[in-house]
Structures are given as structure tokens and as C-alpha cells.
Amino acid sequence: MQLSPASSEQTEGDRAPRFPRLRALLHQRRGFSDTEKTAAALLLIATVLALVWANLPLGSSYDDFWHSTVSLQVGTNTIELDFRSLVNEGLMTLFFFVVGLEVKREFALGELSVWSRAVVPVAAAIAGLAIPAVIFLLINPTGPTSHAWGVVISSDTAFLLGALAIVGPRLPGHLRTFLLALAVVDDIGALGVIAIFYTDEVHFVPLVIAALALAVIWALRFLSFGQGPLYVVFSVVVWVALLASGVQPTLGGVAIALLIPVYTPRRMEVERAAELSRAFRQSPNPAYAQAAVRGLLNSVSVNDRLHTLYTPYTSFIILPVFALANAGVHLSGETLAAAVVSPLTWGVVAGLVIGKLVGIAGITALVKMLRLGVLAPGLTLGRVAGGAALSGIGFTISLFIIDLSIDDPRLQDEARVGVLAASLLAFVLGFALFRIVDRVQPPSRMSLVLARPVDPKRDHIRGPVDAPLTLVEYGDFECPFCSRATGSIDEVRAHFGDSLQYVWRHLPLTRVHPHALLAARASEAAAAQGRFFDMAPLMFAHQDALELDDLLGYAASLELDLDRFEEDMRSSETVNRVRDDAIDAELMDVHSTPTFFICGKRHTGPYDAATLIRELYESGQAASSSVSDLG
Template sequence: MTAGAESPEVTEGDRAPFFPRLREKLNQRRGFSDTEKTAAALLLIATVAALVWANWPGGSTYDSFWHSTISLRIGGSSLELDFRSVVNEALMTLFFFVVGLEVKREFALGELSDWSRAVVPVAAAIAGLAIPAVIFLAINPSGETAHAWGVVISSDTAFLLGALAIVGPRLPGHLRIFLLALAVVDDVGALAVIAIFYTGHLDIVPLVVAVLGLAVIWSLRYLRLGQGPAYVVFSIVVWVALYASGVQPTLAGVAIALAIPVYAPRRREVENAAALSRAFRQSPNPAYAQAAVRGLLGSVSVNDRLHTLYSPYTSFIILPVFALANAGVHLTGETLAAAIRSPLTWGVVAGLVIGKLVGITGITALIKVLKLGVLAPGLTLGRVAGGAALSGIGFTISLFIIDLAITDPQQQDEARVGVLAASLIAFLLGWAVFRIVDRVQPPSRMSQVLARPVDPRRDHIKGPLDAPLTLVEYGDFECPFCSKATGSIDEVRAHFGDDLRYVWRHLPLTRVHPHALLAARASEAAALQGRFFDLSPVMFENQDELEFDDLLGYAAALGLDLDRFEEDMRSSDVVNRVRDDTIDADLMDVHSTPTFFIDGKRHHGPYDAASLIRELNLTRPLSGAPRTTQV
């Protein structure tokens, strides 16, 4: 049995209860965390609860509760907000803070750090912002309702990922990454719209105070002690100053997040944290404990620490509370009748459902035709269309902007009906698109062919670049089966000589091999210095010694530039390259190592030298390319 393969289990099959079977079905949709699915479920439950609360016989308590006020008085100054405003303007600041942290990290280290990779989702996001607004304004060209065009511009990331996990393709591959990158740009655009178009009066003096507070927050990166309390104090100062200036105070969350540093872990800080931990283990006492905690926290960026700390609160508490406070539409016959006749409602529905689908899919197709960018392996226009349809689920920011853009309670209800209707229609439309795409190109067919053709500019190749035979391996440097397979591969290469090119791609099985991902990144860092196939056998020979210091030692023995090697291991290029191979493997339903592809077709069965040679010989009559460059 190959590493990472799972043994079959005896189950109760059809006798299993419905909900456990449903949960198991959702868990099979790889690429989605339990956190994302749980967050979407809580958001949905809160939405239903709000609708039930607002429409049951005692539904008047819904509005009376959320309009109850809370006040804070300091000397002669006072701040008074009703409960809904506390949620929308105070608690949602933390939500926008987490969004800002994600945006900064994506642009600094993630999918959007490389423009060549980001051009398609960025352009699709911009079109997904603009086209819905144009459609809305075509239906509502004037009057107060025209000011509500911002309602249709933004997708709800939590609902989008939850819906994708439920009705999306079984193997989401690069689609999830594409939609996440798109959602980041979508959030940036929505936040900019709120700041520019939905800010009322402007008071300069508090605004200057807010800017100075942000400058102090930026400088706190140089503070050695007391960073946490300082961040809290000056963040409150910035929020209060923005509130007093007339700028939407929730934008304080984004501004603060952008002022906080983000970087990949540095070796010096990691080694210092390890030394402090060893000191505490040898002599456990409060002083060493505090020093070890500070060292561990200091080894990762403030951005990462705060995102990890606050994400659960925003996903599991703040967003559900926001839905509970804002989704309670009074669905009376009068309200529904008014909504059906209302251009505002239909503008919201058309903008979200049609605008997102047409905007995102259309610009993606145009970029592909003009060859201004490329889609990742398995990311077909059909899959993009399915994701674009689901992007019509506009909830959190849509409801947020309704409260900013519309003052008439009746029109607010009409717009909320439009958001809820559009979200349901978008969900069903996305489901339909994915079912059609899966019928045209079944996932089982995709798993039998190589998702991404061999690219000499990117892949690690031994043999002539245009040899008539190709053997691709998806492997793991900590996998003992991959180590043993190297002997078979050497025999196969010796047998075919210049008729074969061998290609290595990464599939680190991190659940069973904790150092596999680090080793994969080390191999890519060595590749940037032209030594991929020099470091690889060293790691196979030392599979029990793949700690970071071990990898640095192997690199030093090969004469690599260690500073560059260490920096490249943390670079977004290396991280994305390993991730790309892993996503490609997931797209092909490859979850064990080693897995081989022979001339683009998946190899099943033994991978000893004789079996591989026999399979390669079967493809030889179809191969006749000339032999040229050797690598």
C-alpha cells in the first residue's frame, strides 16, 4: 500500500443516519475546513432566526430590542448608540479588521503577491464590482434608491465558501483559491466604496487625530514590551476619532490592519523562541515561562497572531449576531407585494445574480481569449461560471450598506428582500451550473489524466526536454515509499536513456509526514540556485532528519548561498509553487505517494522498474518526437 492511502472501512451504508452521512459527504469535498462550513452554517441559522423572530406573533419585539439604546458618558461628552448600531458600527469594526489583515497578507505573501498569478481574479473582481452596479443603476437611475447601488457590489465570503463546499465540484482544485483571491479584491473595492460614497459630513480635526493614531499604531512594531495593550488603546482612539469625524467608523478596522506588519517567520526569531523554550523545560519558573511565551509570539508576525486570535470571534459570534440584527425583514403580504413591484428589489436581485455572473465570467473569458492571463489547471470557464453564480450571494456588506444608503424603513425592507432573494437564487443557479459542468466533464475523467502539461520553464526534469516518453511522479520527500521508488526510477531512466524525461512534482502528505512541506520548500529554494536534483537525494537519504537546521546543513554542504536559500524558502514564489502542485494533485484525486503519470495518463498498479518499463513501452508506438536538449 502506498503512503497516504486509506484502508477501506466497513460502514453501515444506507442504514447510517441522514445527518452523519451528510456531514461525511461534505467532509469529502476536500479543500474546505470545518471552520468555513461551520461559519456559513451559523450565519444561515442566525438569518433564519432573525426572520422567524421578526415575523412571529410577537415580532414587534425584534425592532424594539435592536432600537434599545446604550450610552457612554465621560465628563461632559457622551456616546449613545442603539443595539443595532453597536453591532454595525462597533462589533463590525473587528470584522473589517480581520478582512484588512487578510487583504494585507494576500498582497504581501499570498496569491496576490505575484501579479502574473493575480491578474485574472483581480480583473474578474473589478468586473464583478462594476457590472452589478451598472445593472442596478439601469433599473434605478434616479431618486434615493439610486444611492443604494453599493448594495450589489460585494459578495459574502463566508456564505460563498460555505455554498461552494455544499454544491461546488467534489474536487474544487484551484477554484477555491481563485474565489478567495477574488473575494479579497472584492472586499477592497467594497471598503473603498463605503469610505468614498457612504461617508456623511467630515470634521477635519478628529480625522487628523485618527491619522496620527494610525501613525502611532504603525510605529508600535518597534516597541519591545506592551505591544498588546498599546494596540488596544490606540485602536480605540482611532475608532472614536473616525466616529467623531463623520467617516464610517468600521473603516478604522481596515486602516489599523493595514498598519500592522506581516512577514514570514524569520530564522533568528524562531531559534530564539526554541532556546527560550528549552530554558523553561530545564528550569520551569514564571520568568522563563513569560520569556518563552513572548519569544514564541514574537517569532510570527503581528498580522498572523491577531488574525488567528480574532478570526473565530468574527466567524462564530460577530457575523451571526450581525445577521440576527439586520436580516429580520417583516415578510408581511404588504411588504412582499411592495417588494415584487419595487425597482429597488429587482435592481438588487438583477445586480447580484446577473451582474456577478456576467461580470466575473465575461472578463475571465475575455482575458483568456486575449491571452492576458491564464487559468490554473482544472479552472475551466464552466467552473468559473459556477463560482461567479455563487458570488451573487451578497449578504454581510450588502445588508451593511442598506443601513448606510437608505433611510426609509419600507425601502430598507424592500432592499433586504432583494438581498435574501438574490442569495437564494444565486445558490440555486450555482448548483445548476456545477451540475451541468460535472455532467459535461465528470470528475472521474479528470482524475485519470495529468491536470497540467509538463512545462520545462517550471517543472523539474531529468532527461531531454522533448523526449518521446514522459514519466511524472507526485511525491513526498519524507515518504519511505518515494525513497524506495528512486531506485526503480533510476533503472527506468537507464533502460530508456534519452527516450525518457522524468518529472518530479510535490505532494507533501502533511498529516502523516510533518516535515514534508518544509522539505518541499527547501527543494524549491535549492532549485532557484540550480541544485534541485542535488538536494533531493540527500533528503531521501536522511528522511528522519528533515528539521529546518538539518536542511540548512544539507544546503551548506552543497555550497548554496544560505542567506538566499533561507529567504527563498519563505518566499511567496516557493510557497505558491508547492501549493500549486498540491492543488493539481487534489484536482486529480491523487492522495497517496508516489503516484505516477505515464505520457499524461495515470498509472495504476505496481511501480517497480519492470512494471513502469512495461507501461512505458506500451506508449512507445504513439511517441515519435525527436531527441534534443539534455538536462
């Protein structure tokens, strides 16, 4: 069974934890990592500090500070940026780079590698760009404010993910991945709009230089050494060239990330790294140490290495600084009074709050209805609507376009109030929608019934697919309790015969069973060759030997194609299939193995053969005529 780690409060003795309500709120966001929870808290604190600082009776200290400039001069060429631009165009490039790395992995190996799933967030993002602009232009069709339609097109990725971690559903499932992919497409579209409609002058020579540097970055994958320094050098070239061209340089972060290779660890490279490590252990010296380090680094993709390296910096430093630099909107009485009756302010509010919700949720429902794409398991339209509402939070690009599209300082203030009001309303609306969805289908109720019906095309089934009785097990091949339960299951299947279908689904408890995930993928690789229920008993019988070489040995004993077996273990289809089962379990609040569902209802208590047989008889389907004949 999965063990619960000791809480941090228990290790602190009798001392009460600081900010107990905030800690409790973040602790409930169980679908988010500790990094995301902490980053969300820091982002919220920095936002509040920025608002307080900007409205203190200390003159214009906030604006004065962020408008202070720094410059770099090389020969006759000078780069000059104020502090806010340094954050928005410099530091945030690294944030978009990290986001791009994560999305690249999802599109290459994750759930978005399946086109039917990827098409939904892409289509939703496009609608989320277009419909807010249309709504804004309906309210501001002419005049000097009509040119500001770009203010409402973009969501703020940093605030969106932070808000999702704070007020999103307790069990988010695939929602974060959906919104992350949507946000990146949204960012690319918004930055493209800036380049086309809000850039007074584009210099093509720097653009050509940036394109050539991107081509070099793509080609670096073929080098066997020196990749790290070269990635840094040419990434800086891309950023400087885009800045000199007049195009938003943060676009370079996404472009670079999408060009960096990602792949699952290959067996040959992993074994090579192990050999180098053994050589260093036998004869420690600097040459062997460097070789071992290179071998270990080469065994995982550049994408994975860079994502792990830079995520702490973006989460704990860049995002809070970004919020501090951008959230300080002046809220004087005169400005608020003018904003209340301003079509510009209401256009911004309606575009972001209504436009994002209608565009994203509406196109998602349409794509699903027309069967042009599918939502991941557990990702309901209600949850998408909550995420769509949060997408109305707009800061970075919205505030940036205000400066580009509006010359009148008074109108700029009215637009900024609209952005702030829209972000607050979007936050509240998203919170409300998530709570309504949880009330209509609360997690406690979801935990009692099977989240996803049995699918003969996907699930691993023993027995007739049209059997009146169903027994679903969420299990772990390294769990000793699951191994013992196999005897009970055999008895139950023998008792009911063709009246029962038994279904296996994965729930690898990686915290306590380090080989469970690898074993689950091995079972799927065996299933690709029609031998799932032959592979499973071998792994249960040898739970202390589930390393890759052991699994390959079991596959060889079953006379499987080993090259195909190993390739299937690394495939995105296998990774997604195991992850989908685990996310289904999370949605049902299943956190221990084995967990059984009898005819779609969760079983609690003992799972010996007699108990399972009795509950199967007592179920609704057990009363059917086909089962009555068994007596």
C-alpha cells in the first residue's frame, strides 16, 4: 500500500505553522507539485505587494523604479532597457522557454502526441484569440480606442498556471496540460499579432540572423560534445536579434524550446552511463569523472535536462519578480470614476472575461460534438469552462499592447483598470465554475463509481466483453498485495465463468515501488504483441526482479520480438496509456492497490474470493437472468 509521508507540521513540534489557511488551501491542490504550489503562493504575494506599492502615498516611486534604465554598449551598438522591459522581455524569455520545453515534451511524448487530443487545445486557443477581439470591437468599433483590440487577445501564462494551482479543482487530471498547451499557442499567436499589427518598424536583417541562429540550434543535436555552451551562445544571438528587429523577443524562448530534442532514455545510452560510473568507482580520477558525467547527461534528452535545471529559477524568482513589475496598477479615485463609464474599460473586461470563456469553452464543445477531437480521460467540459474563465487573466502582453496601441495617458489608465478588473473577475469566475462543477459532481461521489467505462478496444480484459458482471482492478505489479490478490481473482473467475469480465488497469505507486512504472510499461509492450496476461504473472512471480534486463528476460521467455518490445516500452502511446489509468485513479481518489470496482461501483473492505463473489451476486447486474441461471 502507499504510505503517507510525515507532514511538515509534525516535524516542527508544537509550533503552529505560518499562514495556516494558505497552507491548507495549497495542500488541497493535490494534482500540482510542491514547486507549483509554492510558486503560486509567491506569485500571489508579489501581486499584492505590487498593488500596495503602486498606490502608496509616496509619489511615483513604483513607476520611477521600474522605468530606471540599464544599458549595454558594445562598440557603437547600445542596448538600453528599463527594469520592467528587462523583466518582461529578458527574464520572461526564460519562463516561456521552460513552458515551451514542457509543451514540446507533451507534443512529442505526452498526451498531446495524439492528434485527436492535441487538436482541441489548439482550436480552443485560436478561438480564444479571435472571439475576445471581436467582442472588444463590437464595444469600440471606431475611434482611437479601436486599435487596442489586441489588449484582450492573450492570456497570461504565468498568472493562469498560478491561479489554477490556487483555485483549480482538487483533482485536476489533464486540465493543467490542456491549459498549458492552450497558453503556449495563445502566446505564439499574441506575439505574432504584436509583430504584425503593433510593431512600427521591423528590421529584416536581424530577423534573418535570428532565423539562421535558430537553424544552428536545431543542428546542434548532431554534435556529440559542446552542446551546452553553444546552446547558450546561439540562444543569446536569437534574443538580441529579435530585440533589434522590433519583434517581441520572448517569442524566441518558445521557438528555441520547440527546436530542442526530447526523447525517452535509450537502453544503450543508459548502459553506457552505468559502465562509465563503474569505471570511475573502480578508478576515481578526473578523466573518468568527466566521462561519467557526460554519459549520465547524454542518457537523458536535452529537453529534460534543461527543464529540470531552469524550473526552480522561473518558479521562485522570475515569476514573482514579473508579478511585482507588472501588477502595480494605479487605482486613484479619478481613474476609477472615468473607467466605470469608459467603453474602453468595458471592452477590455468583456473581451477578456466573456470572450475567453465563450471562445475556449465553446470551440471545445463544438470540436467534441463534431468528433474532430477528444478530451483526455477525466477532462470534462465543466473543467474546461473553469480553465477558460481563468484564461481571462491578462497581464504581460495586455499591458504591453496598451503602451503600443494607445497614446493618451488617460485612456491608458482606463485600459489598465480594465485589465486589472478583468483579471480579478476571471479569477473569481474560474473559482465559482470549479466549485459548481465540484458540487454537481463532487470528488467524494466520483470516488464511488468508475470514472471511465470499460472499453474493449483499450482495456485489458479476461472473459467475454459482453459479460453481465464486471470486476475492475487498479493494481501495481510491484505491490505484494496485488500479487496475493491474483489467487482470489482466479477463484472468482472460475466461479462465474463466462458471466464475468475481469479488467486490469494501472496504478503504479512510484513513491513506494520504484520499479512499478517500468513494469507497467513492460506489460503494455507485451500487450502490443498480444501477451499481456502472460507477462503479468511473470512479473508478479518475480517482484524483486523488475529491472529493465529482467523485463527483457521475461519478454524473451515469451518469445516476443525484443526490439519491438523495447521500442514499445518507450513509445508515447504506452506512456499515455499508463498515465491515463493513473489519472483516472486520481480522479476517483484511489491511492492504494489493489482497489476493485464491482459492476462500476467501488469495493471497500476485504478482497478475498468469498467477499468478491458475494458482492458480485449482490450487485445490480448479479440479479440479471443470465446470472440467476448460475445458481
